[in-house]
Amino acid sequence: MNLTANSFIKFYGSSIGKKVIVALTGLALIGFLLGHMIGNLKVFAGPDKINGYAAWLHSMSSLLWLARIGLIVCFVLHIYTTIRLVLENRSAKGSRYAANATVKASGASRAMFWSGIIILSFVIYHILHFTARVGNDYDGYIDSSGRHDVYRMLVDGFNWWPASAFYIISMALLCWHLSHGFASVFQTLGLRTERTWGLIKLAGYAYSLIIFIGNCSIPVSVLAGWIN
Amino acid sequence: MTQKKSDTPNAKIPSGPIESKWSKHKMDSALINPANRRKYTVIVVGSGLAGGSAAATLSELGYKVKCFCYQDSPRRAHSIAAQGGINAAKNYQNDGDSVNRLFYDTIKGGDFRSREANVYRLAEVSENIIDQCVAQGVPFAREYGGLLDNRSFGGAQVKRTFYARGQTGQQLLLGAYQALQKEISAGGVEMYSRSEMLDLVVINGHAKGIVVRDMVSGEISSHAADCVILATGGYGNVFFLSTNAKGCNVMSAYRAHKRGAYFSNPCYTQIHPTCIPVSGDYQSKLTLMSESLRNDGRIWVPKNAQDVGKPARQIAEADRDYYLERKYPSFGNLAPRDIASRSAKEACDAGLGVGNGGLGVYLDFADSIQRFGKDVILSRYGNLFQMYEKITGEDPYSQPMRIYPAVHYTMGGLWVDYNLMSNVPGLHVLGEANFSDHGANRLGASALMQGLADGYFVISATLPNYLVNETPGNVSTDMPEFKEAEEKVRDQINRLVTINGKRSVDSFHRELGLLVWDKCGMARSEGGLKEALEKIPAIREEFWENVCVPGDSGNMNQELEKAGRVADFIDFAELLCNDALHREESCGGHFREEYQFTKDDPEVSSGYTNEGEAKRRDEDFAYVAAWDRNDDGTLNLKKEWLEFENVKLATRSYK
Amino acid sequence: MNLTLKVWRQHDASSEGKIETYEANDIPEEASFLEMLDIVNNGIIENGGDPIAFDHDCREGICGTCSLTINGVPHGKESAITTCQLHMRKFSDGDTIFIEPFRAKAFPVIRDLVVDRSSFDRIIESGGYVSIRTGSAVDANSMPIQKDDADTAFDAATCIGCGACVAACKNASAMLFVSAKAKHLNSLPQGLPEKDRRVIKMVEQMDKEGFGNCTNQYECEAVCPKSIKSEFISDLNRQYATASVKEAIG
Numbered sequence A: 001m002n003l004t005a006n007s008f009i010k011f012y013g014s015s016i017g018k019k020v021i022v023a024l025t026g027l028a029l030i031g032f033l034l035g036h037m038i039g040n041l042k043v044f045a046g047p048d049k050i051n052g053y054a055a056w057l058h059s060m061s062s063l064l065w066l067a068r069i070g071l072i073v074c075f076v077l078h079i080y081t082t083i084r085l086v087l088e089n090r091s092a093k094g095s096r097y098a099a100n101a102t103v104k105a106s107g108a109s110r111a112m113f114w115s116g117i118i119i120l121s122f123v124i125y126h127i128l129h130f131t132a133r134v135g136n137d138y139d140g141y142i143d144s145s146g147r148h149d150v151y152r153m154l155v156d157g158f159n160w161w162p163a164s165a166f167y168i169i170s171m172a173l174l175c176w177h178l179s180h181g182f183a184s185v186f187q188t189l190g191l192r193t194e195r196t197w198g199l200i201k202l203a204g205y206a207y208s209l210i211i212f213i214g215n216c217s218i219p220v221s222v223l224a225g226w227i228n
Numbered sequence B: 001m002t003q004k005k006s007d008t009p010n011a012k013i014p015s016g017p018i019e020s021k022w023s024k025h026k027m028d029s030a031l032i033n034p035a036n037r038r039k040y041t042v043i044v045v046g047s048g049l050a051g052g053s054a055a056a057t058l059s060e061l062g063y064k065v066k067c068f069c070y071q072d073s074p075r076r077a078h079s080i081a082a083q084g085g086i087n088a089a090k091n092y093q094n095d096g097d098s099v100n101r102l103f104y105d106t107i108k109g110g111d112f113r114s115r116e117a118n119v120y121r122l123a124e125v126s127e128n129i130i131d132q133c134v135a136q137g138v139p140f141a142r143e144y145g146g147l148l149d150n151r152s153f154g155g156a157q158v159k160r161t162f163y164a165r166g167q168t169g170q171q172l173l174l175g176a177y178q179a180l181q182k183e184i185s186a187g188g189v190e191m192y193s194r195s196e197m198l199d200l201v202v203i204n205g206h207a208k209g210i211v212v213r214d215m216v217s218g219e220i221s222s223h224a225a226d227c228v229i230l231a232t233g234g235y236g237n238v239f240f241l242s243t244n245a246k247g248c249n250v251m252s253a254y255r256a257h258k259r260g261a262y263f264s265n266p267c268y269t270q271i272h273p274t275c276i277p278v279s280g281d282y283q284s285k286l287t288l289m290s291e292s293l294r295n296d297g298r299i300w301v302p303k304n305a306q307d308v309g310k311p312a313r314q315i316a317e318a319d320r321d322y323y324l325e326r327k328y329p330s331f332g333n334l335a336p337r338d339i340a341s342r343s344a345k346e347a348c349d350a351g352l353g354v355g356n357g358g359l360g361v362y363l364d365f366a367d368s369i370q371r372f373g374k375d376v377i378l379s380r381y382g383n384l385f386q387m388y389e390k391i392t393g394e395d396p397y398s399q400p401m402r403i404y405p406a407v408h409y410t411m412g413g414l415w416v417d418y419n420l421m422s423n424v425p426g427l428h429v430l431g432e433a434n435f436s437d438h439g440a441n442r443l444g445a446s447a448l449m450q451g452l453a454d455g456y457f458v459i460s461a462t463l464p465n466y467l468v469n470e471t472p473g474n475v476s477t478d479m480p481e482f483k484e485a486e487e488k489v490r491d492q493i494n495r496l497v498t499i500n501g502k503r504s505v506d507s508f509h510r511e512l513g514l515l516v517w518d519k520c521g522m523a524r525s526e527g528g529l530k531e532a533l534e535k536i537p538a539i540r541e542e543f544w545e546n547v548c549v550p551g552d553s554g555n556m557n558q559e560l561e562k563a564g565r566v567a568d569f570i571d572f573a574e575l576l577c578n579d580a581l582h583r584e585e586s587c588g589g590h591f592r593e594e595y596q597f598t599k600d601d602p603e604v605s606s607g608y609t610n611e612g613e614a615k616r617r618d619e620d621f622a623y624v625a626a627w628d629r630n631d632d633g634t635l636n637l638k639k640e641w642l643e644f645e646n647v648k649l650a651t652r653s654y655k
Numbered sequence C: 001m002n003l004t005l006k007v008w009r010q011h012d013a014s015s016e017g018k019i020e021t022y023e024a025n026d027i028p029e030e031a032s033f034l035e036m037l038d039i040v041n042n043g044i045i046e047n048g049g050d051p052i053a054f055d056h057d058c059r060e061g062i063c064g065t066c067s068l069t070i071n072g073v074p075h076g077k078e079s080a081i082t083t084c085q086l087h088m089r090k091f092s093d094g095d096t097i098f099i100e101p102f103r104a105k106a107f108p109v110i111r112d113l114v115v116d117r118s119s120f121d122r123i124i125e126s127g128g129y130v131s132i133r134t135g136s137a138v139d140a141n142s143m144p145i146q147k148d149d150a151d152t153a154f155d156a157a158t159c160i161g162c163g164a165c166v167a168a169c170k171n172a173s174a175m176l177f178v179s180a181k182a183k184h185l186n187s188l189p190q191g192l193p194e195k196d197r198r199v200i201k202m203v204e205q206m207d208k209e210g211f212g213n214c215t216n217q218y219e220c221e222a223v224c225p226k227s228i229k230s231e232f233i234s235d236l237n238r239q240y241a242t243a244s245v246k247e248a249i250g
């Protein structure tokens, strides 16, 4: 056991080990994002559906907490590891070129840290906004069946346009992050082959786009008055 | 040149039939038990195929090895540039190859100027080399069945050449380099990169150490050992322009020569016919294009001098001279290297050369493209065409390539006996740096074979013959001989950095190279050689008065490195020209204009050979010239007469 | 053609360096990039200055000695060539060219444009070989190798160890180099017995040398003169992860 733990510490200490952790946690987050988006899209099915869905989630409180803990661990590991990577990489490069040029690296791949920071600030804001419900009286929103009225919370929340704008901008950066991150997972985990690489990249763009459109559709619909 | 003593150097060739000489010799050789081996320190200078393989193998056997190279990594030794392949008498193709045939081809290819016993051993050992390299992970070309593929190469009628695309040398060297790194990691080899050997230290007549300069810090240091192995490559850069890497030099071999080692057959230099021509006087090196191009390309020049400036495609078929096809109808464009090279020179000398400066001939693929289609040609030579395009900016599909011969390999080198030991006890010489196996001309794909044979299989068996009589560790760098050598090295360096003249080192090297190429290149004559011998001292004199080596010697100083090498090239050029002058015959890579077949010779009238072909003079010159130096710097020739017991001397004919 | 060069000058490893400007006049367009530097150096020498130090040897793209980051791109922006294979006809009269050393902490500058790449040797030393003693090999044809595998091994083995991948990578990661060696040896039956040990050791050494972590940016692949594929990095990731798991669970 001890040896196994040591091996893990060694693995995590290595460059590839850290990368694998980033990829695995990234993958978990990718999964969460998709599920979360599908859940959120129930808002289009009307208050009853989404409020019911939320109530159902909250009814399994131990499972929910398990998932939350998992999610938090993934987030923390992902962020902590990427910060370490970024710091190590800066120091490994040392000095920069006077004439800087990029041949192939995509903008997304070079901006992972910055897009990540925006995502982080978004998540903090978002949790304060809808989960902790700080600054608003969302806790008092109860629907006719006595459930928490998530539907109204969303409509009210997004009707304040600066919040929507921040969401949309954040989604753009998130998807930019993913446009590189998705395929990157396959590269990091050694799951890419010459033939599948094109497909993997395509899937990454498609996934990012779906998340972007799916998530943005909610604030946009609210602002446009399609949902009220 | 005086001819004081005429004692023959003893090649120590074992007795008995040629087939069993090597096994008998191995049986008779001394053995050192493993526990004692680690008491011996061996210096290996050079990390190419010869040095790298020797260092790794000796370390595996338990010797303590110190290995030196001037590059930043042993993996970059010039062996890396070899393209074509490596020969071995495996007979995997079942086309009648054998050790005997490889032996015979090599002797004949060398124009009967090599030692039978050495060449036979080379052919014998060739098989083990391939096994060894494959086991190391060298990715030789394979057939679909998974077995090794072979190609044929100049001077042979069997397919015995193993290859790794056009990068055989690189792959073999990586194998040797990795073996070397393995031994470094095991603690058996201490590697000194960016370290240049500047002198050999001889104690009581035995080679016991070297003096090196750390090319980063400029520090001069001594290293003592129980014996010294030089594997420092060839001296082709005496011509300035050659296919060798820029750093290739004669320094270590020449300084060993100055310490008493015989230098053999320096005039045997190989000129490769298919190189990219010189494009201007800024040119720093020449690039080889694989000889395989001659399989499908036709070589020609315009018939008339007034067509020379015209675009090739505008010269009518009837106005073209396909001179190789004309002169050698049966071999045509595939005539041996020396012949193809000389013919190109003749055409250009006659004012028919094409391209910049009139030093080039066409290698035309138009007919082949028409016959096989562009795709076939592309699949055969695509990478070569691309390389040509990169360098010249011309498209070889739409206009013929221009090629010209360039210095490529040097058969001469330090004299060694059958044990690969020079006349200075303890000093062993491997690879291109020795003279041993190729006679007056080397066959394609045989240099890699020789380097690896020497390093992996020969030296490990023969070194104990010397070491067994030596008490390990009986010299130290505190001895006065080391101090004297260090002093000498420092003096020379100080002199170089304080001349503060006006001319760059390169300008001297260029001047020397042009002269040697002109007078001692593809064709040599008494008059020309004498002229060169008159001019070289003047170059030397000006060099030591007017060279400019900026900076100081206490850190990296690339001009200083070059200056040391060029100083030796200047001295060496004299030796080269003297050897060429004394060898009054033509053979292999040494062509003396005075000695060629004329129409009065019976061989020509009978149609056996052509007018203008090289004429050997076996009765007078079937020997290895081993040059010694007297204390006053004059040369002293020793002859090792060659005995041919297994092959009959014959005039080469490729008609 | 006439050019303006902005060249990194640094006396030795411990001194500070800076960019200096040189005029390169009357450069023939047939000259190679290194020949252009020869011409400039000749001029510097004749005017009593200190010539620019740069690494080079074979000048035909195979030894991996030449380096130089040209206008921000290691080996220049032409693809799949080394600096010594770059020719001046790819530039235009009046161009300004930045010439800097390969930059990475694991490649300290020795002088001007010359860097120390011995970290690569130490990586190979840690496991980039097959442990076979001279003389103990079996017959070369006793172990047939599928042509595809042999070809892949060859593709990987063409790496010349120039370090451009590291120089181009924003993270100074040596993954392309390391993965190429791992792929070369691990694709062949001769290299299989040591596969796990090899990847673990080489990665360990790579990290110890202070190279950065790959974040899948693929600059390395774009500048590699031998077109080594980033796919090999992916393979190395997997092989390392599996080898680590094997090591962990014994």
Ligand SMILES: Cc1cc2nc3c(=O)[nH]c(=O)nc-3n(C[C@H](O)[C@H](O)[C@H](O)COP(=O)(O)OP(=O)(O)OC[C@H]3O[C@@H](n4cnc5c(N)ncnc54)[C@H](O)[C@@H]3O)c2cc1C
Binding pocket: B045, B046, B047, B048, B049, B050, B051, B068, B069, B070, B071, B074, B077, B078, B079, B080, B081, B082, B083, B084, B085, B086, B168, B169, B195, B196, B197, B198, B231, B232, B233, B234, B243, B244, B245, B248, B249, B251, B252, B288, B408, B409, B430, B431, B432, B433, B444, B445, B446, B447, B448, B449, B451
């Ligand atoms: C372009 C080209 C293509 C070729 N193609 C083929 C081919 O297809 N087949 C074939 O069989 N042969 C070929 N050859 C010939 C063959 O490559 C060489 O003869 C052979 O590789 C020489 O190996 P080596 O080990 O003797 O010397 P090298 O590989 O030249 O090694 C010399 C070593 O000595 C070191 N050294 C030199 N001087 C000093 C010094 N003063 N101090 C310290 N170290 C020093 C160097 O650092 C280097 O490590 C080719 C040659 C060239 C130039």
Ligand code: HEM
Binding pocket: A019, A022, A023, A025, A026, A027, A029, A030, A033, A078, A079, A082, A083, A085, A086, A112, A113, A115, A116, A117, A119, A120, A177, A178, A180, A181, A182, A184, A185, A186, A188, A189, C214, C215, C216
């Ligand atoms: C929902 C949120 C997030 C998701 C889905 C996500 C997903 C991913 C994925 C899939 C990768 C690619 C992993 C790989 O290269 O194999 C990645 C990389 C990265 N992420 Fe995130 N991430 C998220 C949040 C963050 C946050 C908050 C940060 C920031 C601080 C961050 C910083 C990074 C960085 C710097 C990388 C590049 C590291 C690398 O490629 O090795 N990410 N992310």
Ligand code: HEM
Binding pocket: A033, A036, A040, A054, A068, A071, A119, A123, A126, A127, A130, A131, A150, A154, A167, A174, A215, A216, A218, A219
């Ligand atoms: C516009 C798009 C989004 C909408 C409409 C939305 C909506 C919501 C809502 C309503 C909740 C509260 C659920 C509840 O407490 O019942 C929630 C929770 C959460 N959201 Fe989002 N979300 C969106 C995008 C995102 C994104 C992009 C992320 C991640 C990067 C994210 C991460 C979270 C997290 C971590 C929680 C807390 C879950 C928990 O309670 O444990 N959300 N979201």
Ligand code: SF4
Binding pocket: C158, C159, C160, C161, C162, C163, C164, C165, C166, C176, C177, C180, C220, C223, C224, C225, C226, C227, C228
């Ligand atoms: S992988 Fe490419 S760029 Fe990196 S060292 Fe090898 S050849 Fe150079």
Ligand code: F3S
Binding pocket: C168, C169, C170, C171, C172, C173, C174, C175, C176, C213, C214, C215, C216, C217, C218, C219, C220, C221, C230, C233
């Ligand atoms: S550029 Fe660097 S980030 Fe990875 S893919 Fe190449 S090593």
Ligand code: FES
Binding pocket: C055, C056, C057, C058, C059, C060, C061, C062, C063, C064, C065, C066, C082, C083, C084, C085
């Ligand atoms: S000098 Fe050898 S690769 Fe450029």
